[in-house]
Amino acid sequence: MPLTPAPAPDRTRSDSEGRAGGGGIAPPQADAARSGAAADPARHPRVVIVGGGFGGLSAAQALDGAAVEVLLLDEQNHHCFQPLLYQAATAALSTADIAWPIRHILSRQRNATVLMARVYGVDLDRGLVRSTAGELAFDWLVLATGSTHSYFGHEAWEKFAPSLKTVDDALRVRGRVLTAFERAETAQTDEQRRRLLTFAIVGGGPTGVELAGALAELAHRTLPGEFQRSRPASARILLVEAGPRLLPAFPETLASDAVRRLERMGVEVRTGAAVEAIDEDALVVDGARIEAGGAILWAAGVRASPAAAWIGAQGDRSGRVSVEPDLSLAGRPNVFVVGDTAAVRDAAGIETPGLAAAAKQMGRHAGRTIRARVQGRPAPGPFRYRDYGALATIGRNAAIASVGRLRLTGFLGWLFWSVVHIYFLIGLRSRLFVAASWAWIYLTDQRGARIILRRDRGPGV
Ligand SMILES: Cc1cc2nc3c(=O)[nH]c(=O)nc-3n(C[C@H](O)[C@H](O)[C@H](O)COP(=O)(O)OP(=O)(O)OC[C@H]3O[C@@H](n4cnc5c(N)ncnc54)[C@H](O)[C@@H]3O)c2cc1C
Known part of the structure; x- marks a missing residue:
């Protein structure tokens, strides 16, 4: 009963x-x-x-x-570990490291059936x-x-400024970003090259910050030795946030640390800067048109x-x-x-x-x-959220972490961030592969997942 x-x-x-x-x-x-x-x-x-x-x-x-x-x-047929999507989008990880078939995850659960x-x-x-x-x-x-993602009523911007939510999105962004470097190598003029090497990220929350840091490293550390005609190291990476500061969910000291590190990595951080328009080649910020032919990426609004x-x-x-x-x-x-x-x-x-x-x-x-x-037992009662804090990486070896009273920055923050993320990945294979990829990038600056699929090249290539 x-x-x-x-x-x-x-x-x-x-x-x-x-x-x-x-x-x-x-x-x-x-x-x-x-x-x-x-x-x-x-x-x-x-x-x-x-x-x-x-x-x-x-x-x-x-x-x-x-x-x-x-x-x-x-x-979808897979469960996606969204916190690491930005790494797939910037060629640090392969998508198979961060997504797993749902039917495999539940394959041992005898009372479960999965339908795509x-x-x-x-x-x-x-x-x-x-x-x-x-x-x-x-x-x-x-x-x-x-x-x-929400484009705050400007749905037409989605076509020009893709967001990151799914494995498909990550592949599309990766294709667009890598293609921009290839196109810069074949550009006829410096002006064209400058335009193709300008990337803008809209939204200064954790996803925007992580994307900006990873893009800066890709451009300034991974690619330079491999391009003979263009200079990937001269790439301009803009992070645009409408609010007064980046990372509003983090304590101010940690957010300031993140800004300092981003700027040291060559990211231009613009806060209090509202995006007014986006088209195929540019965005308009506070009345000024910024040509960003590399890619405009949307990381604002949900x-x-x-x-x-x-x-x-x-x-x-x-x-x-x-x-x-x-x-x-x-x-x-x-x-x-x-x-x-x-x-x-x-x-x-x-x-x-x-x-x-x-x-x-x-x-x-x-x-x-x-x-x-x-089972006819008393139910657990009201839901209570346990806050385990907030984490965000800035590049391949720094992060900020706010967990209870604990505040971590720099390499210590990154170590903490890495352990937490590896723990939450699914399966030993992914944990080993991801840990090995991070160690490899840390030691060599090389990113393995730099394949451009034809369908992800974007217009004109
Ligand atoms: C780029 C990015 C980075 C993030 N980073 C972090 C982070 O560092 N730390 C953190 O804690 N959180 C992070 N988040 C947020 C976190 O991923 C979400 O809060 C979390 O995924 C929400 O879980 P959910 O189960 O509600 O939805 P999801 O995990 O999004 O799952 C929803 C599922 O529903 C399926 N679905 C949707 N519509 C339909 C439909 N009509 N029919 C059938 N299936 C459908 C989707 O395919 C998907 O599998 C990040 C999110 C993004 C996008």
Whole structure:
């Protein structure tokens, strides 16, 4: 007998009972997998998880061994370790080092099934997820579809200033950046060359800072010996931030340290500088046009996935769904929203940040809550975010770290950053490869993943 009230609304339960009896509300062809299972009267409740990122995977893993059927849907076949995307985009790491097939990650979890499918809607009343794999019935639902970049209403800029969110994005950015150096080598005039060796990064948060540092090292340390006609070391790298300072989530002393280091590496940092326009060759900052034919990269602004629209919820300013303290949807105790798509405040009113660690904690919490309720045990209660601090690298051997009262900068910060990131990578192979790549870059300045794919070259090449 459950100790807590059965969480699934009556409708969902009768839905599944109906199907078990062969006369379900959803047409059987809507969910072939489920109609097979429906022949088994003792079938386990189904938990559909949408998104195999940090939140969705943690939710699935928290349900390992539970008497539920876990069905995880993702439009990609892989889980991407976004904190290291900038390294793939700047040729330090190969994409296989930072992304892993979701079905492999969950291959030992016997109650889990993975489907590569895009979700485009949810019918809460009928307990159905609409996806490219058909309509899939759920008893419990976890929405963990993350976020994407926001161009603050200037969607047309996306074409000229790509952002970094997926493995595809990283390959595209890498192609564009490496192609710019190749084009500079074949440029006819100094002016053309200067234009092609100007790179601008918009957004001074951790991603912008990390990208700027890595680009500066690529241009100023890795490439110079290999180009005979152009001078990669003369590349201009601009980091443009509209706010008054870089890295607003870090203490001011650490942010200032990052600025000093970036400037020493040859990055031009411009704060309080709003971007007014972007086109194929240039950006306009505070009324001045800056030709940046190398690449313009967007690292500003985040918008949640469209999950709010699927469930008819009013998203907040960033499109995130406000959830109850246990991460469930108001009035729908069997539906959870976690990670970057969720807006959640703790008892002190502090908002949980859009970080991988937060998404993992939320996913785990939702998974544990479902597990407890299915087993008739008391649920864990309200979600509490454990803040493990903030980290950002500046180049190949410096980082800033703010963890509780601990403040680290320079090489010590970088060592700490490296250990943390290697720990969170998935699998021994990736850990070894990434550690070896970093050691190699540290010792030789060489970056191995410098292949330009034809489709990523950009226009005109
Ligand atoms: C470049 C970059 C650097 C970052 N650096 C850091 C860092 O250093 N430290 C840190 O803590 N955080 C960092 N973050 C933030 C962190 O990656 C996110 O907070 C975290 O990924 C959120 O996890 P999530 O599970 O909510 O979403 P994600 O991890 O984004 O996962 C969402 C998943 O949902 C899938 N999906 C989306 N829509 C659909 C759909 N319609 N149908 C099916 N599947 C769908 C996606 O394919 C994806 O696999 C960084 C983010 C970026 C982009």
